[in-house]
Amino acid sequence: MSATLSRPARRPAAATVARARRTSRVPCAVMAVLAFAVYAAYALQLHARFRTTGYDLGIFGQAVRAYADFAPPSSAIRSASGPDPDVPFPLLGDHFHPVLAVLAPLYRLAPHVETLLLAQAALAAWSVYVVARAGGRRIGAAYALCWGVQRMIGFDFHEVAFALPLLALSLAAFRDGRWRACAAWGAGLVLVKEDLGATVFVLGLLLLRRDRGAGLALCVLGPAAAALATLVVLPHFNPSGTYGYLATAAGSGTPELPAGLDTRATTLLCLLLPTLFGALASPLVLLVLPTLIWRFASSNPAYWGTDFHYSAVLMPIVFLALIDGLDRLPRTLPHLRTAVVAVAVLLATALPLAEAVRPSFWQDAPTAAAARRALAVVPDGARVAATNRLAPHLTDRTTVFLHVPGRRDARVDWLVLDTTDTTFSADPPSRTQNGFHEVYAAGPYLVLRRTPPA
Secondary structure: OHHHHHOOOOOOHHHHHHHHHOOOHHHHHHHHHHHHHHHHHHHHHHHHOOOOOHHHHHHHHHHHHHHHOOOOOEEOOHHHHOOOOOOOEEHHHOOOOHHHHHHHHHHHHOOOOHHHHHHHHHHHHHHHHHHHHHHOHHHHHHHHHOHHHHHHHOOOOOHHHHHHHHHHHHHHHHHHOOHHHHHHHHHHHHHOOOOHHHHHHHHHHHHHOOOHHHHHHHHHHHHHHHHHHHHHHHHHHOOOOOOOOHHHHOHHHOOOOOOOHHHHHHHHHHHHHHHOOHHHHOHHHHHHHHHHHHHHHOOOHHHOOOOOOOOOOHHHHHHHHHHHHHHHOOOOOOOHHHHHHHHHHHHHOOOHHHHHHOHHHHOOOOOHHHHHHHHHHOOOOOEEEEOOOOHHHOOOOOEEEEOOOOOOOOOOOEEEEEOOOOOOOOOOOOOOOOOEEEEEEEOOEEEEEEOOOO
């Protein structure tokens, strides 16, 4: 019995058929290039219109800039919610995402925060290619338009972008019967974020019946990596000596399920609707459970819904589950591929990329010129406190802290303020700040410089 289990399982007939059905590379590559172009153009225009934020694009920009300078990742912007707002926060004490170091060479070649937006677009487009190859152009198109990917593209940059191609490649290998390749791609998830160790564990469980060695490896790697990150690495680097999200992820010890139950139910419905529930025909859909469990058990309402980037990692799972389900039930759902595209197009009309078809989106924002002039006043290398939507435009050439109204900016010499920005306070920034004098003002934008002592 043990000798039988130790050998890689023979590829099932369904997997052989699936390999034969894979779409040729050229049309899938064209689809991926088009997806990249749309994602990149949209994200760059959001940034040009001052609709990206310090929290989070600026934080990740500072992290990658530190890696490019061969330094540990830290963020002066992230320090706004740390124990000392005047000291850059060590980001390996916030989340475990060493995969960001991969972007350091690109940032050295093009030291601009836009490089991160382009990288995210490329990672998402790579996953489009994999999904299209595995399931055909119709399902590839539906995936390219799906709400989880669009939400990620429309909200700054996040490390979870790396999880999209890793998951797609891993699950495509699974359905092809390439168990070791599936495990190898899946193992990379532990370098993306600490919570994905649980996803790696579930993938290992699914592999156990196919390749015992590969399955056991992931079953050990996933929990071990998560434990090492949350119990050792993150507390070591965190100034408070703890993993800061543990209480939130555990619901702070208080049952929260009745509150926001409708939001959670809506998220679950939205997760399965793009596949018209076809994902439920495959055991691969079980991989969504770890992410859904920690999000739904959290006491933070931001995790419950469909906004932001939190659902992006679930999209490759449900679409590869759909593809696997179609291979298992090829005659039961003959028109599902076409219907999935129709649903994707219908839903896309209410998603971020729909904005890109409006000519006004590509025009300069009314106050953008004034904002750019304000930014140009600040010299390279300066220490600056900026409001949320101005901060990411300064991370490449200055040390940027986040300006929070009512908090003293002790370690900076410049303030760059949007006096209408109320991201972190109900009160907008004041036009007068103790110890600073005005050097530029236009519209809502204000630049102040520290007044030298008399």
